[in-house]
Amino acid sequence: KQEVTQIPAALSVPEGENLVLNCSFTDSAIYNLQWFRQDPGKGLTSLLLIQSSQREQTSGRLNASLDKSSGRSTLYIAASQPGDSATYLCAVMGAITALIFGKGTTLSVSS
Amino acid sequence: EAQVTQNPRYLITVTGKKLTVTCSQNMNHEYMSWYRQDPGLGLRQIYYSMNVEVTDKGDVPEGYKVSRKEKRNFPLILESPSPNQTSLYFCASSPRLAGQETQYFGPGTRLLVL
Numbered sequence: 078k079q080e081v082t083q084i085p086a087a088l089s090v091p092e093g094e095n096l097v098l099n100c101s102f103t104d105s106a107i108y109n110l111q112w113f114r115q116d117p118g119k120g121l122t123s124l125l126l127i128q129s130s131q132r133e134q135t136s137g138r139l140n141a142s143l144d145k146s147s148g149r150s151t152l153y154i155a156a157s158q159p160g161d162s163a164t165y166l167c168a169v170m171g172a173i174t175a176l177i178f179g180k181g182t183t184l185s186v187s188s
Numbered sequence: 189e190a191q192v193t194q195n196p197r198y199l200i201t202v203t204g205k206k207l208t209v210t211c212s213q214n215m216n217h218e219y220m221s222w223y224r225q226d227p228g229l230g231l232r233q234i235y236y237s238m239n240v241e242v243t244d245k246g247d248v249p250e251g252y253k254v255s256r257k258e259k260r261n262f263p264l265i266l267e268s269p270s271p272n273q274t275s276l277y278f279c280a281s282s283p284r285l286a287g288q289e290t291q292y293f294g295p296g297t298r299l300l301v302l
Contacts, residue, residue, distance in 0.1 A: 120295040
């Protein structure tokens, strides 16, 4: 059964730092991997989707990589800002049509 | 504006009183699903639908029902709610077979069952 793990569970950084969030999954047979952002009391916003055939995707200050063979993905956030404070969720889509989510990394960026 | 809407956003009810949480999307998506989010357990899928009249169970379907009579709507029904169904519920939709496309999530419905 697919399991998704995110490390660290929480992270606090000062504004301006570059940071990396980690995601690992146990079954490499995935269709895609998505990174989401969740603000307190709000829904999920899709940040990046990486197809299984791709190695990385970029959007603005965000860059996500995927190494399917090793079961790992990273989300790189450049020049972090207080507005980046949120919970970041990694999710993989496997053979069954459901996203399997990690428990998230809660990021706090201080000004 | 392309969006997934859910109603109600907040609901307090009592054990055994049937309720329905509505979900609607205006993007003509084939695929829709329901998730629940609980502290320490993360998000888990309840039911999904590949298209009109096609629904199937996710990881935690017990105590829930769904229907997909129209493409845009996918209501979640709790026939006899129990306190262990207190949770934050999300509806999501995707353009076609989920696995190739981004999933779009609604704002969530926070349910408290007393």
